[in-house]
Amino acid sequence: MASWLPETLFETVGQGPAPSKDYYQLLVTRSQVIFRWWKISLRSEYRSTKPGEAKEIHEDFLDNLHLQSQFDFLERLSDNLLLNIISYLDLEDIARLSQTSHRFAKLCMSDKLWEQIVQSTCDTITPDVRALAEDTGWRQLFFTNKLQLQRQLRKRKQKYGNLREKQP
Structure with a gap:
């Protein structure tokens, strides 16, 4: 076979x-x-x-x-391969791994890793959420509770909505 x-x-x-x-x-x-x-x-x-x-x-x-x-x-191993492997770990294991070396601390805190984690845990990511994540960081976005996230999205829409209105 x-x-x-x-x-x-x-x-x-x-x-x-x-x-x-x-x-x-x-x-x-x-x-x-x-x-x-x-x-x-x-x-x-x-x-x-x-x-x-x-x-x-x-x-x-x-x-x-x-x-x-x-x-x-x-x-x-390359950073991309390690990030892929790390993205399958539990949060506690990521925290422990980040304490083992400078390289793993950098990888475990990287936006690239947290973007992968957010994408694997969320069904869809709206353009507004993606823009917020790029402003605040994917890790911060992951650990923000839903109410805070909704409040931040509303503030962001108001801020950028006001800026667009002021532009000619």
Whole structure:
């Protein structure tokens, strides 16, 4: 029976932290996890170093702490992918995650994340609500109760309605 999953489930490549120029690749296929590295250096002791590769089936990879310690998986993921993953977390988990690092604090407070969360929890977002969110921030909009939100929308309509009336 054919699988609906593609052969390559996940792939990321990157360069080691500065001043290193080392290259890394993590490839997750349906059957195994492959970690490749290539040490790039001007130092003479590393000039003859050949690229390396470690392959493990999924179960063995989970048991191989040495191989797992070679790669900080979350740090290698793009912000967009992390935001997508974070958007599925509970609010308490987002709050806890924001306390783990500067990067996660920034991501957990980002308007992009809260826009995704608001869109996933609301059936429709009116142009007025979208404009209010762009003025006040999506996170603020999410945590505003409905009565306050309606009051803010009325004030915004009055303010911009008055401005339009004054313009020739």
